[in-house]
Amino acid sequence: MKLHSNTVYGVVNALDEIFFNNKYADKVIEKTLKSNPKWGARDRGFIAESVYEMVRWWRLINEVSPSDDIFHLFATYWLMQGNTLPPWREFEGVDDSRIKYNYDTIRERAILQSIPDWMDEMGENLLGDKWDEELDTLNQQAQVVIRANSLKTTKEDLMNRLGEDGVETYAPKGYRDALVLAKRQNIFRHPAFKEGLFEVQDASSQLVASALEVEPGMRVIDACAGAGGKSLHLAALMENKGRILSMDIEEWKLKNTKLRARRAGVSIIEPRVIESNKTIKRLAESADRLLLDVPCSGLGVLKRNPDTKWKLTPESISKVQEVQQEIIQDYSSMLKPGGMMVYATCSILPTENQLQVEKFLNSEKGKGFELISDEKVLAHESGFDGFYIARLKKK
Numbered sequence: 001m002k003l004h005s006n007t008v009y010g011v012v013n014a015l016d017e018i019f020f021n022n023k024y025a026d027k028v029i030e031k032t033l034k035s036n037p038k039w040g041a042r043d044r045g046f047i048a049e050s051v052y053e054m055v056r057w058w059r060l061i062n063e064v065s066p067s068d069d070i071f072h073l074f075a076t077y078w079l080m081q082g083n084t085l086p087p088w089r090e091f092e093g094v095d096d097s098r099i100k101y102n103y104d105t106i107r108e109r110a111i112l113q114s115i116p117d118w119m120d121e122m123g124e125n126l127l128g129d130k131w132d133e134e135l136d137t138l139n140q141q142a143q144v145v146i147r148a149n150s151l152k153t154t155k156e157d158l159m160n161r162l163g164e165d166g167v168e169t170y171a172p173k174g175y176r177d178a179l180v181l182a183k184r185q186n187i188f189r190h191p192a193f194k195e196g197l198f199e200v201q202d203a204s205s206q207l208v209a210s211a212l213e214v215e216p217g218m219r220v221i222d223a224c225a226g227a228g229g230k231s232l233h234l235a236a237l238m239e240n241k242g243r244i245l246s247m248d249i250e251e252w253k254l255k256n257t258k259l260r261a262r263r264a265g266v267s268i269i270e271p272r273v274i275e276s277n278k279t280i281k282r283l284a285e286s287a288d289r290l291l292l293d294v295p296c297s298g299l300g301v302l303k304r305n306p307d308t309k310w311k312l313t314p315e316s317i318s319k320v321q322e323v324q325q326e327i328i329q330d331y332s333s334m335l336k337p338g339g340m341m342v343y344a345t346c347s348i349l350p351t352e353n354q355l356q357v358e359k360f361l362n363s364e365k366g367k368g369f370e371l372i373s374d375e376k377v378l379a380h381e382s383g384f385d386g387f388y389i390a391r392l393k394k395k
């Protein structure tokens, strides 16, 4: 593949923003792509993929590269992908055999898998034998998975509609509404997206709303609704009948939920900002179903957000664990007796998952609950993102 200097500069500038100005990779890529409307689909694909892959392999690339000059790092990445370099001044001093030699001398898993040492130790301690394979899988590119919006279409009709436009998909077994794209592409540009026929949502994430066993007419609270991915799914499962209170502490995220609900033909979602604990107290014993899709480390979705590797710290994980326990302790009061709640994370760490649920069940407030079941979804076992989903019943 031929390199073009304006797209390579696009990649290099984006990396500079991510690593030296501490910006989120997805936002930086979005801004970079918007900055030059003349770039075609191939150019955009090249930039997005190169940035994501370089972020994913950042530690390894730095280890193998002859220097920390950003063009040398790009050149190293490019050679490691099995390509050849054009004779540009920026790439002088990078040579294929030196890179191969440097790579072959590395023995440490944390460097070869391009993660911080502390993360490798934590993974090994908490997941034991399973960590090696899980880590390998979390370093692969994520597939694009969509959820057919059952309020407007069926999985089969959507598959045919996309197929007519050359977008091949397959339906993975065990997921009611999921379709996987055979080839990565920007599916947001397809008219079926604007018509609200689907949402982009990983297959593991689609298990969360299903686990809540909602029925039309129920009163449901999605207490950490964010931009509403799970709320929209719940609304579809409820056939747009009943009521969903979509709550979050971030108002801007809930605004997004509103826009998405309109596109999806959902009218039962009511966004509500959590201003203080009073918002929660006013809703005591009001929900038939409660979803706690709590903030987490995001270690189960590294495939999708590789920059998480470099933004997380052991301290930030401890902090988010405290928030998780506070949420389950305080928000569970919103559930009616006899109701069911789901506690979910997109993490694979037991400390954010089953140990949190255990701690809650052993606490004063947790005495009134029983665990019905829990599912530890590992990326290498499922083929999709890593998730944890626990179902609890209020006695």
Ligand SMILES: C[S@@+](CC[C@H](N)C(=O)[O-])C[C@H]1O[C@@H](n2cnc3c(N)ncnc32)[C@H](O)[C@@H]1O
Pocket (backbone or CB within 6 Å): 223, 224, 225, 226, 227, 228, 229, 230, 231, 247, 248, 249, 250, 253, 274, 293, 294, 295, 296, 323, 327
């Ligand atoms: C995993 S994300 C939710 C994703 C969302 N449910 C979806 O499907 O798109 C966790 C959310 O919890 C929110 N959050 C963080 N602290 C919170 C708190 N104390 N109470 C409620 N929501 C909180 C964050 O703003 C974030 O949107």
